[in-house]
Amino acid sequence: MYLQPYVFFNGRCEEALDYYTAKLGAEVTMKMRFKDAPPDPNNAPRPGLEEKIMHASVRIGTSDWMCSDGQCDPKAGSMNGFSLSLTADDAAGAEKYFNALADGGQIMMPFQPTFWSKGFGMVVDRFGLAWMVTVPEG
Template sequence: MYVQPYVFFNGRCEEALKYYGEKLGAEVTFQMRYKDAPPDAQAQLRPGTEDKIMHAAIKLGSTVWMASDGHCDPDAAPMNGFSLSLTADDAASAEKYFNALADGGQVMMPFQATFWSKGFGMVVDRFGLGWMVTVPEE
């Protein structure tokens, strides 16, 4: 058994996946748009969402996680209650990833040495997704 994060970007999924690909090396391994799904009378699409991402699988390092545009609800609350934890191979990579995620986002805790790691920082990226970036102990 394993657990995979499934992140809903409320209409910004394609933009987020492109950004993570450019800045973190993430690779989209599968993607399906709402217009590619069979019609479902019980789940009507919001007009204008046909080209939004219904489901995507993303490989980031050795992890596969999933994402979607979700319902594209303009009144949806921001993401809350969780963060993704990114453990880099070394301090230079961790700081690079942290800075990329902080670009256009909000730093919650600057990337710095702590009593448990040579480098750790927390950030909410430009898409509202919380990240904890860390360097593993040697």
């Protein structure tokens, strides 16, 4: 069994992928725009979505996840009910990632040593995605 997060960025997927590539070293392993999909007369995309990302696969470190612009619904609520947990190799790297995710976002718990980790922090990034950044104890 294999579990992967699938994140919908409600129209900001390209921007998010560019940011995560630059700041976290993410690698976009596949990207398909709505215009690249075969026509489906029973399920045509809304006009204006042609250049938006229908599906992308992303690798950060050894983890793979997927994302999309979704339906770009202006009435969609914010992302909630989950966080991505990023475990860095060392405290300096974790703090660097945390600060990159906090840039333009909202810090929920500052990055700091805890009783379970040399460094841990929680942040909601500029795209509304919640992250927990940690260093394994050891």
